[in-house]
Amino acid sequence: MATTTTAAETSDPAAAPARHLLVVPYPTTDHMQPLLHLASQLATAGLRLTVVATTANLHLLSPLLAEHSSSVSPLSFPSFEHDTSGPTSVGADIHGLAALREPLGEWVRARSGGDGRVVAVLSDFFCGWTQPLAAEAGVPRLVFAPSGVLATAATHYLFRRMPKPPPPDAADADGREYAVEFPALPGAPSFQWRQLSRMYRSYVEGHGGEHAEAIKHNFLWNLESSAFVCNTSRALEGSYLDAQPLEDLAGRRVWAVGPVAPESTGDESAGEVTRWLDAFPDASVAYVSFGSMMALPPPHAASLAAALERSNTPFVWAASTATLPDGFEERVAASRSTGMVIRGWAPQTAVLRHRAVGCFVTHCGWNSVMEAAAAGVPMLAWPMAADQFFNARLVVDEARVGVTVSLGSFVHVPDEDELARVLGEVVGEAGGELRARAMELAARMAEAVGEDGSSRREVDGLVRELWNLGSRS
Incomplete structure (x- = not known):
């Protein structure tokens, strides 16, 4: 297993290979695993990766580090103790993890000159705070969506357009059957109010708690990114991929790279x-x-x-x-x-x-x-x-x-x-x-994931895009 790199440690940027990607997962197992599977594919393609992990989730990197010990390094901040494994809300976790923005930004800027510079940030869609971090460092940020394109686009539509249910004294007393339409998506799907994300409903209904604004800003920051990378397949969501650029994702490019999980774990x-x-x-x-x-x-x-x-x-x-x-x-x-x-x-x-x-x-x-x-x-x-x-x-x-x-x-x-x-x-x-x-x-x-399949081509195209970033002055 590779030795953990901490924020207190330094390295010689000139000795590091180019095309260096900073990967920032949202540190829960269901979010981390697909992003780490993709990270393995990127490392296999020759990219150098630094993967951010909290103390509580560092162990989840072990398989990736064992497989790519020379090209993948973990980055942890020993003084940062926020733990997402407990029963806290997503809003509290987003707010807590955002405390990494400044020290992580300093880490990126310290490597801005030389071959070890970070050429892009790839981060989970619950890590919207990495968008201003990337902008300040002058590098693009790509949003990793562990959900499908439909769910990702619809969720961002909500925080962008802010649809609201009718008042309580309207036809339906509590608004539960109010249908929210998504007219810019193929088929113009609609969903009942109670079927929407609780994060969004809580925000609109005014009981989202002290971290409600952090949740909203998180999704709006995502829409400023350069692209979305989705763990999805054209076989399952071809109609949404064919319709891009999607208005509900601010017209950003969507890379459909899934399924990213290996076919068999041999467990x-x-x-x-x-x-x-x-x-x-x-x-x-x-x-x-x-x-x-x-x-x-x-x-x-x-x-x-x-x-x-x-x-x-x-x-x-x-x-x-x-x-x-x-x-x-x-x-x-x-x-x-x-x-x-x-x-x-x-x-x-x-x-x-x-x-x-x-x-x-x-x-x-x-x-x-x-x-x-x-x-x-x-x-x-x-x-x-x-x-x-x-x-x-x-x-x-x-x-x-x-x-x-x-x-x-x-x-x-x-x-x-x-x-x-x-x-x-x-x-x-x-x-x-x-x-x-x-x-x-x-x-x-x-x-799709086989030789010359659609997802394989998407991964190859993403790698070329990242590789070209490393060639730019």
């Missing part, structure tokens, strides 16, 4: 669950996961548990810290022939790529959508918050590789009989047509 810890899955017929098991950052509320979990048992659907449930119904886990553990509950981390990629998995009950977080699409697994869409309703539209209405389970967010608890019915229609032979479309999508996504 040995997946052995137990894959051995369990080996006993089942093809496409007969439901995989259930709502991500590592979101626990399914107990009433929702109870309804899903009842549906799984009532439909006799074998399942793997990555429950993380979710509260499941009393006695459910004990019944599952006693039989071992009907299901498996995984607490903590789950080997999701390995599970989704197992032949026995016939559907994925998911909150439609973008990483999960990309992994399921790449694996050819149909999705039962159960969006809850953030970008998930936008992603569910792609899965269900556009790619037609999923079925809606619930659009009720945290408010509506789906009926267990309806859930059981949907499971019966998707798992096994009944879901053959849906599964055929999912497999076709997976083939197109594999082609």
